Amino acid sequence: MNNWGYADHNGPNVWHELFPLANGERQSPIDIITTAAIHDPSLPPFNVDYDPSSAKVIMNSGHTFSIEFDDGEDKSVVRGGPLHGSYRLRQLHFHWGPCDDYGAEHKVDGRDYPGELHIVHWNSEKYSSFVDAAQKPDGLAVLGIFLKIGEHNVNLEKITNALDDINFKGKQSSFTNFDPSCLLPVCKDFWTYPGSLTVPPLLESVMWIVLKDPIAVSSRQLSRFRRVFSTTETDETESCYMAKNYRPVQPLKGRNVRASFL
Numbered sequence: 032m033n034n035w036g037y038a039d040h041n042g043p044n045v046w047h048e049l050f051p052l053a054n055g056e057r058q059s060p061i062d063i064i065t066t067a068a069i070h071d072p073s074l075p076p077f078n079v080d081y082d083p084s085s086a087k088v089i090m091n092s093g094h095t096f097s098i099e100f101d102d103g104e105d106k107s108v109v110r111g112g113p114l115h116g117s118y119r120l121r122q123l124h125f126h127w128g129p130c131d132d133y134g135a136e137h138k139v140d141g142r143d144y145p146g147e148l149h150i151v152h153w154n155s156e157k158y159s160s161f162v163d164a165a166q167k168p169d170g171l172a173v174l175g176i177f178l179k180i181g182e183h184n185v186n187l188e189k190i191t192n193a194l195d196d197i198n199f200k201g202k203q204s205s206f207t208n209f210d211p212s213c214l215l216p217v218c219k220d221f222w223t224y225p226g227s228l229t230v231p232p233l234l235e236s237v238m239w240i241v242l243k244d245p246i247a248v249s250s251r252q253l254s255r256f257r258r259v260f261s262t263t264e265t266d267e268t269e270s271c272y273m274a275k276n277y278r279p280v281q282p283l284k285g286r287n288v289r290a291s292f293l
């Protein structure tokens with residue numbers, strides 16, 4: 032099953048066959064039980080400092096679409112919160128479902144959001160590259176932002192307008208002058224816990240920072256995500272829409288979730 036995906040034959044329920052970490056001790060996503068989260072008053076706020084010139088390309092991996100940033104220098108970083116030192120911005124991508132009722136990866140008290148934005152960073156103070164950092168327990172930091180259905184999101188427009196250029200797996204297109212902080216909610220309250228990549232290789236190297244408040248996107252904008260193809264332009268098998276790309280929640284296995292807020 033080298034071509035893992037989200038279908039019955041290659042989806043999250045069989046990932047463990049090729050990626051044994053799927054049954055590991057610190058897997059993501061999780062269901063955040065708010066009453067069990069520990070308020071940690073010593074947790075400082077997290078701070079993002081993004082340079083819009085870091086944005087380079089938007090690409091379709093076949094599993095999601097992502098905006099890739101120049102991570103050759105500390106131009107766009109996140110600091111603070113649960114993090115020690117600064118983590119360099121690498122990429123952002125989304126997860127969604129086949130309809131507006133579910134599709135996010137993390138849950139809150141068992142409740143589903145229709146989508147989730149992940150902004151991925153790596154510990155450039157301790158490690159020399161993303162791939163190196165991705166193998167380390169404190170190597171990565173991912174900001175998780177829930178999407179809810181509401182008003183049209185003008186900041187998301189630049190991204191959805193670019194999807195026509197990357198409609199098929201393997202396509203990429205120039206994408207510049209973009210500061211992802213425009214996709215963060217006003218309130219920066221968060222939960223944080225030690226977890227993993229939510230897709231293979233499922234590496235247990237992520238300090239998760241999940242924001243409490245969602246951002247609003249319109250149903251129409253989210254429906255555009257579902258019209259991206261998970262197959263290449265020339266795929267002999269019939270074309271297949273990227274209808275869903277979320278992993279179900281995983282066992283907490285004794286981990287503590289901390290809250291930055293009361």
Ligand SMILES: NCCOCCOCCNC(=O)c1ccc(S(N)(=O)=O)cc1
Pocket residue numbers: 149151162165173227228229230231232234237
């Ligand atoms: N292939 C070499 C070793 O692996 C390097 C790490 O994986 C590379 C590609 N994956 C990612 O960059 C990657 C990054 C973030 C997330 S997620 N959904 O957990 O935010 C999932 C995947």
Ligand SMILES: [Zn+2]
Pocket residue numbers: 124125126149229
């Ligand atoms: Zn993700």
